[in-house]
Amino acid sequence: MASLSIHALxxxxxxxxxxxxxxxxxxEASGYFPGDRLYAIENGPSGFDPVAVRHQPKTxxxxxxxxxxxxxxxxxxxxxxxxxxxxxxxxxxxxxxxTPEGRAALEDLMRRFVxxxxxxxxxxxxxxxxxxxxxxxxxxVSLINLASVRAIEDFVGAPVDPLRFRGNLLVxxxxxxxxxxxxxxxxxAPSGLRLKLTQRTQRCAATNVDPTSGIRDLDIPWTLDAxxxxxxxxxxxxxxxxxxxxxxxxxxxxx
Numbered sequence: 001m002a003s004l005s006i007h008a009l010x011x012x013x014x015x016x017x018x019x020x021x022x023x024x025x026x027x028e029a030s031g032y033f034p035g036d037r038l039y040a041i042e043n044g045p046s047g048f049d050p051v052a053v054r055h056q057p058k059t060x061x062x063x064x065x066x067x068x069x070x071x072x073x074x075x076x077x078x079x080x081x082x083x084x085x086x087x088x089x090x091x092x093x094x095x096x097x098x099t100p101e102g103r104a105a106l107e108d109l110m111r112r113f114v115x116x117x118x119x120x121x122x123x124x125x126x127x128x129x130x131x132x133x134x135x136x137x138x139x140x141v142s143l144i145n146l147a148s149v150r151a152i153e154d155f156v157g158a159p160v161d162p163l164r165f166r167g168n169l170l171v172x173x174x175x176x177x178x179x180x181x182x183x184x185x186x187x188x189a190p191s192g193l194r195l196k197l198t199q200r201t202q203r204c205a206a207t208n209v210d211p212t213s214g215i216r217d218l219d220i221p222w223t224l225d226a227x228x229x230x231x232x233x234x235x236x237x238x239x240x241x242x243x244x245x246x247x248x249x250x251x252x253x254x255x
Contacts, residue, residue: 003173003251005173006170006171006251007171009023010163011034011168013035013039014077014084015063015133016067019211027244029241029242030239035077037133040061041106041122041124062122067117135204141239144167145176147174148179148233155227160220164220165233182235184198188241189244189249193243193245194239195239199235202231
């Protein structure tokens with residue numbers, strides 16, 4: 001098998017909002033990608049209980065699959081202060097998400113920015129320890145094969161930004177769609193980090209939204225179905241041994 005390498009790393013501190021590139025990350029065994037999906041914005045009552053937490057479908061939250069206008073927001077999260085900085089088409093908000101006032105500021109912005117999307121009062125939710133607002137119950141870390149993205153570009157006859165797929169690790173060195181056959185394999189980074197690939201990622205209509213313009217300009221799930229008979233691109237992974245990872249790292253298959 002060709003050697004895999006890490007092209008780039010991304011996190012999504014607030015579900016449905018913009019990505020943040022990171023130079024490196026320290027992953028813990030059985031943990032999530034650091035700083036990823038820490039918050040979600042509830043779209044009307046969701047039943048989410050931070051004390052007795054259980055996975056909720058993404059339809060309970062504001063999300064790109066349905067609310068493409070979110071892609072026009074530019075966000076940056078400061079870990080040290082739990083502050084989300086949002087640029088919203090001429091408006092700037094700094095919301096300290098560990099305070100009621102900060103959460104209310106982000107909720108008020110959603111009322112102004114996507115009023116037609118709201119099914120009830122928007123409410124900022126914070127993930128309790130050992131939980132994140134991922135789409136999948138086993139979505140600890142997500143990998144996107146850039147060769148598969150390039151194959152999709154050939155299918156649709158247009159450029160396809162890999163950020164449409166909202167993955168944590170963008171990897172190079174595989175053949176197109178090779179990631180889909182690696183379920184159960186274990187990848188090891190130079191630091192000793194080990195990732196067990198667990199489940200193919202089925203794509204939804206969020207991938208149809210250009211992550212810069214917020215325009216729904218492609219139909220990627222339908223195209224995949226028509227060309228390949230499935231809607232999968234990318235794969236989830238579980239961290240089975242902790243360690244650091246950074247852009248440029250090689251990943252080797254060890255099991």
